Amino acid sequence: DAKTTQPNSMESNEEEPVHLPCNHSTISGTDYIHWYRQLPSQGPEYVIHGLTSNVNNRMASLAIAEDRKSSTLILHRATLRDAAVYYCIPFKRSNSGYALNFGKGTSLLVTP
Amino acid sequence: GAVVSQHPSRVICKSGTSVKIECRSLDFQATTMFWYRQFPKKSLMLMATSNEGSKATYEQGVEKDKFLINHASLTLSTLTVTSAHPEDSSFYICSARSGQDTQYFGPGTRLTVL
Numbered sequence: 001d002a003k004t005t006q007p008n009s010m011e012s013n014e015e016e017p018v019h020l021p022c023n024h025s026t027i028s029g030t031d032y033i034h035w036y037r038q039l040p041s042q043g044p045e046y047v048i049h050g051l052t053s054n055v056n057n058r059m060a061s062l063a064i065a066e067d068r069k070s071s072t073l074i075l076h077r078a079t080l081r082d083a084a085v086y087y088c089i090p091f092k093r094s095n096s097g098y099a100l101n102f103g104k105g106t107s108l109l110v111t112p
Numbered sequence: 113g114a115v116v117s118q119h120p121s122r123v124i125c126k127s128g129t130s131v132k133i134e135c136r137s138l139d140f141q142a143t144t145m146f147w148y149r150q151f152p153k154k155s156l157m158l159m160a161t162s163n164e165g166s167k168a169t170y171e172q173g174v175e176k177d178k179f180l181i182n183h184a185s186l187t188l189s190t191l192t193v194t195s196a197h198p199e200d201s202s203f204y205i206c207s208a209r210s211g212q213d214t215q216y217f218g219p220g221t222r223l224t225v226l
Contacts, residue, residue: 043217
């Protein structure tokens with residue numbers, strides 16, 4: 001599995017954009033980059049994923065470096081409900097039963 | 113997105129008893145489900161991969177005779193913690209794949225063994 005490096009924690013003010021970085025320099029060419037988040041005392045929640053191109057959905061945007069060795073999850077306007085641990089996970093697309101390998105993630109604190 | 117439920121959401125039991133946790137995919141069929149365990153302030157650790165109609169595959173260090181997994185249908189997997197002890201107290205989370213890339217997670221079950 002590709003190794004990932006994320007900041008242990010980040011802090012943001014409410015309604016400001018947040019850029020959560022992830023380094024995955026050993027990622028293989030077929031690994032997608034998935035982002036999940038986990039709110040306190042809940043199961044993880046899918047946020048977004050991509051392969052090479054930048055991706056947008058209603059929750060966030062994902063900016064992927066051209067060399068794919070890093071990516072950034074962008075929350076355009078942080079809310080208090082976005083306070084969670086965010087996990088960046090390289091994941092090989094496959095029909096077989098691959099589980100997600102969770103690292104330590106980044107704990108995001110959002111202050112009013 | 114797809115919904116995965118877990119029951120119960122929390123359970124407190126005495127040491128030596130067995131506890132069953134259910135994981136259901138409510139609006140899709142899941143040929144593969146996963147069971148994770150999370151200790152306080154730690155990340156999720158995969159315990160086992162559960163495939164419908166076959167034996168589960170356990171991660172190294174996870175006792176298959178202690179953590180019994182049954183995946184009898186495409187929408188239900190169960191985890192039974194047998195002869196639970198205080199060190200088994202943890203947050204147990206299941207997930208399911210719908211055949212696409214995304215995994216959907218249950219809300220978790222908080223197990224406390226006294």
